[in-house]
Amino acid sequence: MTPQKHTNHDQHTHDHHGIFGEKTELYFAILSGLFFFIGLILKKLIAAPEWTYLTSYLLAYFFGGFYTTIEAYEKIKKGEFEIDFLMIAAAIGAAYIGSWGEGALLLFLFSLGHALESYAMSRAKKSIEALGSLSPKTALVKKGQELIEVPVEKLQLHDIIVVKPNAKISADGVIINGHSSINQASITGESIPVDKTAIKNSSNLPNFDEIDKQHVVYTGTINGDNAIEVLVLKLNEDSTISRLIQMVSEAETQKSPTQLQTKKFEKWFVPIVIFLVVVLCFAHLVIDETINESLYRAISVLIAASPCALAISTPSAVLSGIACAAKNGVLIKGGRALEDLGSLTTIAFDKTGTLTxxxxxxxxxxxxxxxxxxxxxxxxxxxxxxxxxxxxxxxxxxxxxxxxxxxxxxxxxxxxxxxxxxxxxxxxxxxxxxxxxxxxxxxxxxxxxxxxxxxxxxxxxxxxxxxxxxxxxxxxxxxxxxxRATAKDTLQKLKDIGIKKMIMLTGDHQNVGDSIARQIGLTEAKGNLLPEDKVKAIQQLKQRDAKVAMIGDGVNDAPAMANSTVGVAMGAAGSDVALETADVALMSDKIDKLPFVIGLSRKSKYIIKQNLWISLGVVAFLVPITIMGLTNIGSAVAIHEGSTLLVVLNALRLLRFKV
The missing domain is CATH 3.40.1110.10 (Calcium-transporting ATPase, cytoplasmic domain N)
Structure with a gap:
């Protein structure tokens, strides 16, 4: 269950939705459990003839092993032997020594864990894709005196669309007629609607990024009580919201440091397990036991040692963290940025437009x-x-x-x-x-x-x-x-959560910097800096404090951001440069989201740590007692798969994070 595996895995579940739609895998797991319990009752309680409970166990094998086998086959074609393969091997081994019940239980719990994991992943993905469903499907285009309804994909640049009161806005553009207050929460996370007015001269417009934000509207935001006319400046696929969805889906593939370490660990761990299991199969040659007993122990160890929970502990937490941030108007690009933010104690700020x-x-x-x-x-x-x-x-x-x-x-x-x-x-x-x-x-x-x-x-x-x-x-x-009105409060909150050094880098005169620093409570201000001086300042801070975040509005601060450990762009809605260069983008131009992001990052790191302890602890506990024969396959399976479910549920707590 390595990180790439989720992506492949999701493709499978999406490719063949199967007979029950996208929840097929979950229903197959439940059917597997149902047949396992029927078999158990027939065998233990009713003492029915052998063929009845065997048939039931076989059906449990079929439903429990269906997706796992497909997955294992896909991997083996690429020459990869991973956890699915170990599970199928264990189930076949169990059947071979006549432990059909334990094999059925194993496949039932493994497929249930797998199905819930996919479900959890798709929950997190859906809360991100929900951003996409925010944008309306059609727009009212003004042609002369007529209004024509067209699909948003068909909108052209410089079309004029009419947005009725309380309707969703269907393109990124500039208001050329009317004024209204617009709810931008879906993109910027701002709770209060923002007043927007028509631009005076729409014939000679600067770049989209440079237009005053009070005239600009975004796809998926909600118009207030007045009708407005909007000049379309971005096509549907280039709109801020499409860029966001695309970037969040790319973010999932960027591995976090913990994920990369876990990956390395698995690379040598899985072959060791396979070697140990093969050796244990021949234990009967050395100690006094039957071939079947040796095989039984080997198969139990195979189950106990599979690092399922370990493989999913980080990706599930990273994805939940990214999804939670996205709902709050913050884009985090991948696990690395999410983990790094939480270990910072030094932040550098641009002045103009960020703190002021x-x-x-x-x-x-x-x-x-x-x-x-x-x-x-x-x-x-x-x-x-x-x-x-x-x-x-x-x-x-x-x-x-x-x-x-x-x-x-x-x-x-x-x-x-x-x-x-x-x-x-x-x-x-x-x-x-x-x-x-x-x-x-x-x-x-x-x-x-x-x-x-x-x-x-x-x-x-x-x-x-x-x-x-x-x-x-x-x-x-x-x-x-x-x-900014909120700057002083925000910096105080950052101090309270343990940010020790807050430094302002500005091109303005040193006096201006010092004055603002005094008013809002910064630890230091560096004035008279050109963009390349900001880069030097960031490099010096990194030498001193190892990790530094740079917060700016993304346009002139791009080089400094690229040089920092984590670059955070403010007011990134509509700004391509900010979205490209930053590791974290605050969609609104409000600095008060910073404590939330840092808090979320710390919580994510904490949950990832918990998950690693749970998953490694269970393997470290189960393997020795299974080798010594102190537990049977049934309980090894239950403890092992239980830990995987626990890790997924623990990661999902991040979706509800609040500061």
Missing amino acids: EGKPKLTNAIPLNDFDEKQFLKVVVEVESLSNHPLARAISKDIKTTYSIETNNEASDIQAIQGKGIKAIYKNEWVYIGNTRLMLDNGIAVTSHVETTMKELLENGHTVMLVAYQAQLIGLLSVMDVP
């Missing part, structure tokens, strides 16, 4: 020289609303919303002065907004008191601008990329 909002916000608007505050803000908003600069846009937007001051388009003749700021005319007087040099160039005095205030703000990471009007200073503005 990624957008400048107005932090201070201070009138100077007794200038009236309302008048000061009015001057600023009139001038700044003429400019397209991101800082100017942020300032005018924040003044309008915070102080509810509107513009009357009273300013004109705006001019940008390279490296210094802007000037414009307001009520026939020049207004200057910019740095000290701009003021001095235009004969406006900057007092030492103002310079001290500016210096304090700069040291705390703010960008500061002076405002002059009617040839004198009237005020001071500062803007800053502010920390």
